[in-house]
Amino acid sequence: MTAPEFQATADRLAVETERIKSVYARRQWGDLYSWFSPHLFIMQSRERQVINLLKSSGLAPLGDQKILEIGCETGYWLGEFIKWGARPENLTGIDLLTEFLVTARAIQAPRVGLAQANAAYLPFPSATFDLVLQSLLFTSILDPLMKQTVAGEMLRVLKPRGFILWYDYHVNNPWNPDVRGIKKSEIHRLFPGCRIKLQRIVLAPPLTRVLAPYSYIICSLLEKLRVFNTFYLGIFQKPA
Numbered sequence: 196m197t198a199p200e201f202q203a204t205a206d207r208l209a210v211e212t213e214r215i216k217s218v219y220a221r222r223q224w225g226d227l228y229s230w231f232s233p234h235l236f237i238m239q240s241r242e243r244q245v246i247n248l249l250k251s252s253g254l255a256p257l258g259d260q261k262i263l264e265i266g267c268e269t270g271y272w273l274g275e276f277i278k279w280g281a282r283p284e285n286l287t288g289i290d291l292l293t294e295f296l297v298t299a300r301a302i303q304a305p306r307v308g309l310a311q312a313n314a315a316y317l318p319f320p321s322a323t324f325d326l327v328l329q330s331l332l333f334t335s336i337l338d339p340l341m342k343q344t345v346a347g348e349m350l351r352v353l354k355p356r357g358f359i360l361w362y363d364y365h366v367n368n369p370w371n372p373d374v375r376g377i378k379k380s381e382i383h384r385l386f387p388g389c390r391i392k393l394q395r396i397v398l399a400p401p402l403t404r405v406l407a408p409y410s411y412i413i414c415s416l417l418e419k420l421r422v423f424n425t426f427y428l429g430i431f432q433k434p435a
Contacts (some may be wrong), residue, residue, distance in 0.1 A: 207338065207340055207341075208315050208338075208340065208344060211336065211337070211338040211340075211341045212291065212313055212315070215291065215335055215336065216292060218373045219291070219292055219295075220292065220294075233403055233404045233406075233408055234400070235407070236403055236407040236411055236414050237397055237398070237400065237403055240396070240397070240398075240415075240418060241362075241396060241397060241428070244394075244396050244428055245428065246279060248360075248392075248394075248428060248430055249279075249360070249430075252432075254326060254358060255280075256280050257276060257279055257280045258280055258281065258282055259282075260281060260285060260325040261285045261324045261325050261326070262276055262285060262286050262287070262324060262325065262327075262328065263288070263317075263319070263323075263324045263326070263327045264286075264288045264328040264329075264330070265289055265317070265328070265329050265345070266290055266291075266314060266329060266330070266331070266332035266335075267288030267289060267299060268292075268295045268299070269298040269299045269302065270288055270298075270299035270303040270307070270309070272288075272330055273286050273299070273303055274302070274303060274304075277304060277307075283305070283306035283307045284307075284308075286308065287309070287310070287319075287324075288303075288309050288310075289310050289311070289317070289318075290309075290312075291311065291312075291313060292311075293311055296309050296311055314329075314345045314348060314349075315341055315344045316348070317348045317349075317351070319352045322353070322357075323352050323353075324352055324353055324354065325353075325357050325358070326357060326358050326359075326360060327353050327359050327360070328359075328360040328362075329359070329360075329361060329362070329363070330362040330363065331362065331364070332345075332363070333377050334363050334364045334377060335374055337375055346385040346386055350386065353433045355434070355435045356432060356433060356434070357433050358432055359386070359389070359430070359431040359433070360429075360430060361393075361427060361428065361429035361431060362427070362428055362429075363426065363427060364376040364426055364427075365377060365378055365395070365425065365426065365427045366425050377427075379393055382429070388433075388434050389431040389432060389433055389434065390431065390432040391429060391430075392429060392431075394427070394428055394429070395421045395425075395427060396424055396426050397418070397424055397425055398414055398417055398424060398425075399424070399425045400425070402417070
């Protein structure tokens with residue numbers, strides 16, 4: 196890559212980075228995702244499926260696994276990994292926004308590593324982590340070059356035969372123009388050479404919010420059909 200090409204790439208990534216930061220800085224979460232709302236059905240169902248996936252991939256127990264989350268926000272997933280048996284000192288989270296990291300530092304175990312960083316330029320040596328998690332990050336990236344760059348960085352810091360845990364939309368959100376669903380074909384292009392396992396989970400949240408207050412059984416049956424499920428849960432293994 197020539198110097199002008201390198202600068203053009205850096206400028207393009209910087210523009211997309213600033214767009215993402217501005218979107219998240221103005222986002223209002225409210226109590227839409229509270230455990231005391233119908234969202235509880237989604238959280239419990241997702242937790243069971245993530246644990247089963249980690250176990251079936253040979254990642255359990257988590258005690259010795261070195262784990263990185265990119266786009267960790269306030270550290271929800273980091274706390275979940277501790278609950279599932281990971282050691283805090285083996286966990287690291289990065290995020291673009293300082294305010295997220297301040298909250299994460301206040302509520303997460305003190306030995307969890309937290310850093311302000313851009314997932315397109317991960318500040319870690321190659322082959323550092325056993326598991327790298329991304330949750331709802333890639334759908335927030337609209338620039339294809341940045342998606343490709345972030346995917347490459349995830350693979351770079353992952354150990355040979357290490358795993359990526361993926362959780363994200365595969366459909367567009369008609370109420371949110373700042374996100375874009377990622378299809379299976381795009382995931383395969385972003386992570387070439389990886390062994391990729393994907394499953395559709397999570398009954399569409401608008402549908403869940405209507406049905407869950409009346410019947411978890413109906414929600415469970417619809418979720419098993421997978422037709423109305425709007426997320427991919429995946430595990431990708433890096434080649435040796």
